[in-house]
Amino acid sequence: FFLGKNNVAQIALGRNVQDEYKDGLHHIAKKLKGNVGLLFTNCNKDDAIQWFSKFAEEDYARAGFEATLDVELPEGPIEQFPHSMEPYLRQLGLPTCLRKGIVTLSTDYSVCKAGEKITPEQAKILKLFNMPMATFKVKLLSIWSAGGVYEDL
Numbered sequence: 001f002f003l004g005k006n007n008v009a010q011i012a013l014g015r016n017v018q019d020e021y022k023d024g025l026h027h028i029a030k031k032l033k034g035n036v037g038l039l040f041t042n043c044n045k046d047d048a049i050q051w052f053s054k055f056a057e058e059d060y061a062r063a064g065f066e067a068t069l070d071v072e073l074p075e076g077p078i079e080q081f082p083h084s085m086e087p088y089l090r091q092l093g094l095p096t097c098l099r100k101g102i103v104t105l106s107t108d109y110s111v112c113k114a115g116e117k118i119t120p121e122q123a124k125i126l127k128l129f130n131m132p133m134a135t136f137k138v139k140l141l142s143i144w145s146a147g148g149v150y151e152d153l
Helices: 006-013 025-031 045-054 083-091 120-128
Strands: 057-059 071-073 096-099 102-105 109-112 134-136 142-145 149-152
Touching (some): 025 142
C-alpha cells in the first residue's frame, strides 16, 4: 500500500500522457483525490477484487457518523478505568464520581441514539468502552496492469 500525499503520487505516476512513468498511469493519477491510496500486488485482477469484496474490519465511529444503535450505560461502578481517568470521563459528559477509589456512574447515561449524529465526545466514549459501531472497507476504484492496461471498476 501507498498512502501519502496525493500530489507527490500524481507527479510520480505522471499527470498527463507526456509525463507518465508508464503507459496509462496518468489515468490512475487523476483518481488520486481525497482519502485514497495505491495498492501494488502480484495477484491477478479477479483475486484482488474478490479479496477486497470480502474484506471488512470493525472500527470505532467518528464524529459526524450516524449511530447504528442505542447505547446506554447503567448506573454503577466502572471498574475498567483507574481512578485517575475519572476527571477525563466527567469532562466527556459522563456523570461520574469516585466512590472508595472506584470510578462510578452516578446515574444511567445515554451515550447515543440510533439515527443521530455522533459528537466528538460520544465517539471518544464509545472507543473508551470498546464499542465499535462502524465497518472499515476498501473500495477499489480502478486497475492498471503492466502493459498500460487501465480499467475503471
